[in-house]
Amino acid sequence: MSNHRILGTRAVRLDAAAKATGRALYTDDITLPGMLHGAILHSPVAHATIKSIDTSKAVALPGVKAVLTAADVPEIPFGVSPARYDERVLARDKVLYVGDEVAAVAAVDLETAREALELIEVEYEPLDIILDARQALAEGAPQIHPMYEGNLSARVEQEFGDVDSARAKATVICSGRLESEMQDGAFLEPQAAIAELDDQGNLTLTTSTQSVHYIQRTVAMVLSMPVGKVRVVKPAVGGGFGPKAACSTMELLTCLLARATHRPVKIAFTREEVFLHSRARHKFIHHMTLGASADGKLLFLDHEALLDGGAYASFGIATVYYAGSLLGGPYKLPSMRYKGTRSVTNKPTCGAQRGHGGVIARALFERLLDEVAEKLGADPVDLRLQNMMEAGDVTCNDLNMSSLGMRECIEAVRDGSGWQEKRGRLPRGRGIGVACGFFVSGAGYPIYRSDTFHSTAEVKLQEDGGTVLVRSAAADIGQGTDTALAMIAAETIGVDLDQVRVISGDTDLSVDLGAYSSRQTLMTGHAVREAAQKVRDQVLEVLAERLGVSMSDLRVEAGLVLPAEGVDLDFATLRTQYTKEHRGWTDNPTDGPLTFREASRLAFLERGTMVATGGYKPPILGGKFKGAAVGTSPAYGCSAQVVELSVDLETGQISVDSVTDAHDCGQAINLTSVEGQMQGSVSMGLCEALFEQVRFDAKGRCLNANLADYKIPTAMDMPKVDCIVVETDEPNGPYGAKEVGEGAIMPTIPAVLNALHDALGARFERLPLTAQQVATALRTGRPVAAESPQPDTKGYCKIDD
Numbered sequence: 001m002s003n004h005r006i007l008g009t010r011a012v013r014l015d016a017a018a019k020a021t022g023r024a025l026y027t028d029d030i031t032l033p034g035m036l037h038g039a040i041l042h043s044p045v046a047h048a049t050i051k052s053i054d055t056s057k058a059v060a061l062p063g064v065k066a067v068l069t070a071a072d073v074p075e076i077p078f079g080v081s082p083a084r085y086d087e088r089v090l091a092r093d094k095v096l097y098v099g100d101e102v103a104a105v106a107a108v109d110l111e112t113a114r115e116a117l118e119l120i121e122v123e124y125e126p127l128d129i130i131l132d133a134r135q136a137l138a139e140g141a142p143q144i145h146p147m148y149e150g151n152l153s154a155r156v157e158q159e160f161g162d163v164d165s166a167r168a169k170a171t172v173i174c175s176g177r178l179e180s181e182m183q184d185g186a187f188l189e190p191q192a193a194i195a196e197l198d199d200q201g202n203l204t205l206t207t208s209t210q211s212v213h214y215i216q217r218t219v220a221m222v223l224s225m226p227v228g229k230v231r232v233v234k235p236a237v238g239g240g241f242g243p244k245a246a247c248s249t250m251e252l253l254t255c256l257l258a259r260a261t262h263r264p265v266k267i268a269f270t271r272e273e274v275f276l277h278s279r280a281r282h283k284f285i286h287h288m289t290l291g292a293s294a295d296g297k298l299l300f301l302d303h304e305a306l307l308d309g310g311a312y313a314s315f316g317i318a319t320v321y322y323a324g325s326l327l328g329g330p331y332k333l334p335s336m337r338y339k340g341t342r343s344v345t346n347k348p349t350c351g352a353q354r355g356h357g358g359v360i361a362r363a364l365f366e367r368l369l370d371e372v373a374e375k376l377g378a379d380p381v382d383l384r385l386q387n388m389m390e391a392g393d394v395t396c397n398d399l400n401m402s403s404l405g406m407r408e409c410i411e412a413v414r415d416g417s418g419w420q421e422k423r424g425r426l427p428r429g430r431g432i433g434v435a436c437g438f439f440v441s442g443a444g445y446p447i448y449r450s451d452t453f454h455s456t457a458e459v460k461l462q463e464d465g466g467t468v469l470v471r472s473a474a475a476d477i478g479q480g481t482d483t484a485l486a487m488i489a490a491e492t493i494g495v496d497l498d499q500v501r502v503i504s505g506d507t508d509l510s511v512d513l514g515a516y517s518s519r520q521t522l523m524t525g526h527a528v529r530e531a532a533q534k535v536r537d538q539v540l541e542v543l544a545e546r547l548g549v550s551m552s553d554l555r556v557e558a559g560l561v562l563p564a565e566g567v568d569l570d571f572a573t574l575r576t577q578y579t580k581e582h583r584g585w586t587d588n589p590t591d592g593p594l595t596f597r598e599a600s601r602l603a604f605l606e607r608g609t610m611v612a613t614g615g616y617k618p619p620i621l622g623g624k625f626k627g628a629a630v631g632t633s634p635a636y637g638c639s640a641q642v643v644e645l646s647v648d649l650e651t652g653q654i655s656v657d658s659v660t661d662a663h664d665c666g667q668a669i670n671l672t673s674v675e676g677q678m679q680g681s682v683s684m685g686l687c688e689a690l691f692e693q694v695r696f697d698a699k700g701r702c703l704n705a706n707l708a709d710y711k712i713p714t715a716m717d718m719p720k721v722d723c724i725v726v727e728t729d730e731p732n733g734p735y736g737a738k739e740v741g742e743g744a745i746m747p748t749i750p751a752v753l754n755a756l757h758d759a760l761g762a763r764f765e766r767l768p769l770t771a772q773q774v775a776t777a778l779r780t781g782r783p784v785a786a787e788s789p790q791p792d793t794k795g796y797c798k799i800d801d
Contacts, residue, residue: 007491010671015482025235028192028266030266036065039110040104041117042100043099045098046131047097048124050092061115061119065263066105066106066261068104069102075088078221080447081313083317084316097276097700105120127142133341137150137151137152145312153309166300172375173292175290176288178367180688183692185244186707187238187241193251195264196264203225204233206235207232208238209240210245210516211515211516230507234504234506241353274705279314288303290365290372297387298331298333300333303327309345309350314352322356322357326357330636332393336396360749363750366754384436385411406438409638409663422644429759431755431758435747441637441666442633442739455523456527457615458531458611463609466597466600472509475515484525488669518740522738525733527616529734531612540599547574560592561598574598639661643752654774661679662723683713686752693768763783764777764783
């Protein structure tokens, strides 16, 4: 990669001290004068008609300032994809899952609000409950949501190339199945929101979100307000991973309660409400058949997927497309057929979560690759290298690999893990496995149809000349976006990082689609770079005029204005002007080149405020077929992992001993943050592989809606992770940069599956890989098959009271 002063270094995060000392303000830390506290009444039943609601006792409770039911709120539907706006603020006629929102209260304190909820009397008439996607789609199953006949939320059918002809030519054909469970995002900070209306009717919503832009649009639409009168602000956010990317009923109710009471209102989720709201990873059931020639060339993939989406659509239409489209690469795969189905059920709604849609599909695909290698007698690493795409290749479904360091990633983990020395040589109970993956660097198109910029940014030089101010609506949710943007601005202008401040996460500052699809480094980075270039050039233009030289004769480096080679400049007059204005100051420069601080101050005196804007929108991407927009991106990050693990042959307990992880992020912006994202992805992937699952009883009630019963790894659970950063020059990224936030999770689960096969000789079909499941396989000599429950004679599961 090119040499840079700032980029590729290990910068301390801008928010590190505030978070380490507890000074960082999260939404629930904020209190406004006169603020009320809100609470939401959730349905205790999974499927029922609402016969009546009586709020009179709640209204009469001292301290209660407002009670809202469906009769009191707009009927405007909302959601994520405009074609599937299927949610209402509050349930009107029936509830669809345990947790569906029925009413809301604002009171002088939280205790009073919760007491008022207990006084609201709701009469429900129970309906039959469907908790399984297969049963939901069975003939005769009762319809859950009025929009989805046959409980079919989305169906995708695509074919690229000729799968049937390729199958006829294949020498090796492997088929397999993998079934996962619904998972939670398990971010540390539950969602919270505060809404306030001013005297001019302007609404400010402070909220724990990944996208202030999408929240602003949804709030304005549902409340029938001009977008410009809705301001959305994101303070510090304690993780998102996808479930915080769309507007929630809680955010809308906060605004509606503030409008009803003319006072600020806060609503904060409990941990149980986080699980009830969900919008996290779907339950997936994948079936795949992969074929190859006798010499190991991949020929085709035939793939079917069933997604359990819960009660509403959320990001589900994108999820079902991603589950297929992201298998187009990073291998040369000439023919691919995909049939994806998403059903609704009487469970909390699923949406987007890290590695959106592609994680479980990638797990099965990479497991099948190992099976193909086994049948061919080939090394799994060699088979992957043989079929790997190169930079400039285009997948069968029109995804352009503008850069691709996948080969370098595989070779790095092969060499770094001792693969060749260990594969096939470890004792029973110990295994080593490899897998690859790739992901988008920002979705190629916005959620709603629009030619909008995906990101705009403003860079302003403060009038004292010493500070660069970056303003953006981008969402730093813990991944370090603010620091990356500051580094890009500093590199572009030519100043030190400590001269840059970042203000972000506010719709009053710019337009930014937010933190999802691993988009902000590439897209917001482009906008910041453009704005920084413009503001730097404004200063150099003034200096060039004053000095009687060309702008090309000047450059900024390490905070100094330097002449081009062979150019002799005299800055004495300019420095005298600056010094006269700063008599009594003790840090005035006295000799050497003109500082950028001096230069920008002099430019301000000449022309006023030095400020510039930048923007980014992707070029036209992808093919012309239905669904072609999903999976398109200006660039793709890629990664490879080798996992080494041990299995207790008596208990079935799996211990992951080490992970060797290589990721192609283009040009690394902040090397420490890149490694942090890689480690975070590994942690999340291991947890999903080994023990994460949201469990429900027969009545649709969540059984582990807390972080005591829903297991996630702590630092003590993490194995040694060796992070290898592979840098390529991405032509579509700022300074060659691209994603690392989500793609790094893709290889983890399949690497575990493949290592487990190496340890035990068995291939598993169900996730998570619990000790009980592994112990059963050890006892019986075969893994537990994925369940395929047959519906009853009515085609659905009838739940008695």
